[in-house]
Amino acid sequence: MTLTTEALDDTLPRVPWGEWFETGVTWLTEHGGFVFDGVTTAVEGVVDGLVDVLMLPPPLVLTAILALLALFLRGWKLAVFTLLGFGLIESIELWSDAMDSLALVLVAALVSVLLAIPIGIAAARNDTVSRIVRPVLDLMQTMPAFVYLIPAIFFFSVGVVPGVVATVIFSLPPGVRLTELGIRGVDREMVEAGEAFGATPRGILTGIQVPLAMPSIMAGVNQLIMLSLSMVVIAGMVGAGGLGGVVLDGINRVNIAKGFEGGTAVVVLAIFLDRITSALGDRSAVARATAKV
């Protein structure tokens, strides 16, 4: 029995699947270096700039500003939470790490949104695009993050940039999917109404489809930001620092207290960003119009 199985095993040659990928990565590093360098410079510049801005006011002043924002967009409960949460981050001396992570997440989320919405719209308007995009998104979502972290280090070396890139890859899919879903879900009659009165496809997109899909698109943006935050620790592994670095340090040294503190700071950021973005979603014209009914 064993003999036959071995014989069978030999009949199927090994496909150099991983080697192909590696060859591709190597080729890209050699020939696309200038592109990656450009991306590195740009992303680093933006993240550093944002960190500088966030670190400009004293921590308690920024905390107060964020609390006011929470009060204005959401209500007093979130404002109180913001005061307590960000106060706690400052008190456990993680403020600068938290701002590093916040900057990274915001930049990654922004890049993600800027990519996700146009791709989602294209997928909603064209079935072929949709059929191509879907498996790519599946791949991005299910492929373990470490797998594309390695080539990312190849391309961008260690630091903030591979962290941002990995975060974008991981957080892009829900943004694309919910944008596509939202636009495809717009009542057929609404689109027909636009067509029947002679509106251009662009006019229908900007005047009818996007506004009507806005609640769904904003849900996608919200999900995208939450996934970005969940990547903070993994970004820490490639040297992006921030709260991810703190948590990793805690793990490496089996320092329960430090790990927990870093984790708590991530959760505070997550809750704040989630409530703020969902509040923004509720403020879209369509969401307000339907809420009044």
Place this chain on the structure above:
Amino acid sequence: MSLLRAESVTKVFGRKAAEADRKLKAGADAAEIRRLGVTPAVVDASFEVERGEIFVVMGLSGSGKSTLIRMLNGLLDVTSGRVLIDGQDIAALPRKALRAVRQEKVSMVFQHFALFPHRTVLANAAYGLEVRGVSKEERESKAREFLGLVGLEGWEDKLPGQLSGGMKQRVGLARALASGTDIILMDEAFSALDPLIRREVQDLLLDLQGRLGKTIVFITHDLNEAMRLGDRIAVMREGRIVQIGTAEEILTDPANDYVAQFVADVDRTRVLTAASVMEKPLVTVPANTGPRTALRTLRENQAAAAFVLERDRRLVGTVSAKVIADAVADGERPLAELVTQDVPPVPPETPVADLFARAAESDLPVPVTDKRGTLLGVIPRVTLLAALGAINTHVDEVIEATDPSPEAPVLVKEGSDVDD
């Protein structure tokens, strides 16, 4: 020339649409077409809609009427055939020109209103003009005007979500009217409304139509609605138009079994008018006749009363045999003095339903006169009852008969006219 014209318009859904279309033209049967894996939604539909007319397309769901209306403004492409708007074949137009046609010539009202929830009522009503590039000031004043016309003054700043169904469709109507197109397509526009509201907006539409004289194509599955609104009605079945005619033509002369079955449930008394059931008056006397002659005419016809007419057949009133007999006994008096106006005449377009009360009030037939007062005919009580009776027997016939009688249940009988 008619404003809107469809020439053997055919729409087949599916990959082998063109092949199916050829086979349909060659006379292939339904089974053969189905084998191609296609759905023929509209087959060889031809009609013309005249300026200022309400043209109703009626059929059950799946009969292709929604597909048909969407080809009239190019929302769907025709598989074959032509749609002419103002003599222009819209299927042949490039996109940009087609958009111009939609902006300037054809607007649409939708079944589920299709109002934009994030725009105010005013901005919704102004949408057509906005797309056309009309300035904000001008389009808003136009929108306000038409919102007022549909009875929504004071609601301009509300959002559609705050309106009831009937009000939403008034906005839909205002949006179509404000865009200023001659043609308005209405796709099951009132079907989503409950019956009382539906009647209300039907009245509104008829009232507006009387004032604005638009050319309307109205899709419905409700026969009563079709009969109420339509100047002419096209009945569709399985993608084909089986009959085009006025409400009365379709009711009294259904083209086939299907149409007959369809119209069996209609409240005929609302559709049939005085003109379609009236008879020639049996006994009339000229106004200048002497009482004795008049009395003799009545007795010869064994009639208890008669209509008195001027020489140009204008109705003066009625006289009864008893009154004349008394007058003759008393002495010679001119007939004019004996005439009474006990039975007021009705115009020919009065629905039969409104005649029953009239007929019950008096023993005499109800006279039907035109605007000048000329006597067109009379409706005796017996005729009304016969009309009801005939309706019932007709319905029974339709249900049982496999081959419906092509003969219309026309209720006008030949009567003898004493005067002529």
